[in-house]
Amino acid sequence: MGCNSNRTNDETNSANQMNALNLTSEWDKTFPKSDKVNHSKITFHNRYGITLAADLYTPVNASGKLPAIAVSGPFGAVKEQSSGLYAQQLAERGFLTIAFDPSYTGESGGEPRYVASPDINTEDFSAAVDCLMNREDVDSEKIGILGICGWGGIAIQAAINDPRIKATVASTMYDMTRVNANGYFDSENTAEQRNFKRAAMVAQRTEDYKSGFYKSGGGVVSPLPDDAPRFVKDYYAYYKTPRGYHKRSLNSNNGWNVTSNLPFLNFKFFDYADELESAVMIVHGDKAHSFYFGKDTYALLKGDNKEFVVVAGANHTDLYDGLSVIPFDKIESFFNENLK
Numbered sequence: 001m002g003c004n005s006n007r008t009n010d011e012t013n014s015a016n017q018m019n020a021l022n023l024t025s026e027w028d029k030t031f032p033k034s035d036k037v038n039h040s041k042i043t044f045h046n047r048y049g050i051t052l053a054a055d056l057y058t059p060v061n062a063s064g065k066l067p068a069i070a071v072s073g074p075f076g077a078v079k080e081q082s083s084g085l086y087a088q089q090l091a092e093r094g095f096l097t098i099a100f101d102p103s104y105t106g107e108s109g110g111e112p113r114y115v116a117s118p119d120i121n122t123e124d125f126s127a128a129v130d131c132l133m134n135r136e137d138v139d140s141e142k143i144g145i146l147g148i149c150g151w152g153g154i155a156i157q158a159a160i161n162d163p164r165i166k167a168t169v170a171s172t173m174y175d176m177t178r179v180n181a182n183g184y185f186d187s188e189n190t191a192e193q194r195n196f197k198r199a200a201m202v203a204q205r206t207e208d209y210k211s212g213f214y215k216s217g218g219g220v221v222s223p224l225p226d227d228a229p230r231f232v233k234d235y236y237a238y239y240k241t242p243r244g245y246h247k248r249s250l251n252s253n254n255g256w257n258v259t260s261n262l263p264f265l266n267f268k269f270f271d272y273a274d275e276l277e278s279a280v281m282i283v284h285g286d287k288a289h290s291f292y293f294g295k296d297t298y299a300l301l302k303g304d305n306k307e308f309v310v311v312a313g314a315n316h317t318d319l320y321d322g323l324s325v326i327p328f329d330k331i332e333s334f335f336n337e338n339l340k
Contacts, residue, residue, distance in 0.1 A: 075150025285314025
């Protein structure tokens with residue numbers, strides 16, 4: 001239990017014996033290690049009893065209590081991809097950061113594997129805050145979170161419910177409840193279409209129970225059809241090529257369980273977005289197919305501590321790993337201002 005540091009294989013296996021986590025000790029990220037940060041593995045648990053695995057990044061020669069940021073996403077990715085890159089970049093800028101794998105994915109615990117839940121995944125962010133609040137090297141009054149893609153929407157949802165979170169950044173965000181219920185660009189927003197989806201997924205539930213095996217939905221499509229939409233080609237260019245492929249990434253491989261989408265149909269993020277008092281920055285590329293999620297979510301937020309940063313010319317996945325595109329200077333300034 002707790003926020004455990006794991007610096008070697010032996011220590012990792014000992015610390016996680018009861019949870020049976022198998023954390024690699026090798027640097028297996030999709031980005032190079034920075035010589036400006038220290039890196040180690042930690043674990044923490046959520047209130048459902050699931051143990052989560054995270055990479056901890058701290059500035060070299062850091063001392064005292066630091067402002068801290070928990071990072072996760074994109075939806076279907078792992079901490080060795082985009083979230084780790086963000087966490088390492090922010091650690092270079094003076095923050096203690098953790099990039100974690102959500103429940104049921106990556107190196108984190110939870111059975112069955114590759115399940116998503118709007119409730120449990122929102123809880124994962126608050127569990128990361130639990131961990132940071134109890135670290136001696138963290139200033140518990142200066143904790144923020146950052147979510148990428150689907151985890152951008154989840155981060156805002158977590159912040160609505162958790163006032164310990166003083167600042168939230170949502171980068172190239174999705175609203176996973178909206179896209180599952182309404183389809184892309186709200187093109188499937190009828191009761192008939194939702195009921196068709198429900199019927200297909202509960203039929204799959206029956207088959208899964210009968211077979212004892214959860215059918216996966218498949219990750220990013222491969223081989224890539226010539227007539228694939230531009231944003232699907234962008235996903236392929238990240239998840240299916242050496243640029244972003246990772247062996248534990250759901251999107252790079254077989255994807256989520258088919259029935260994982262079911263709870264998102266009956267769950268709606270942001271009903272109380274107008275009650276969110278803490279600071280929020282939404283970052284989105286104006287060429288992203290997902291831009292409308294960021295724009296519409298920002299319109300729900302109230303107060304003068306909310307900001308919408310539009311990155312001209314950037315598509316959705318440019319903000320996964322584009323170091324020349326992601327506005328890290330603005331993100332750093334936002335956290336510094338709101339974690340004072």
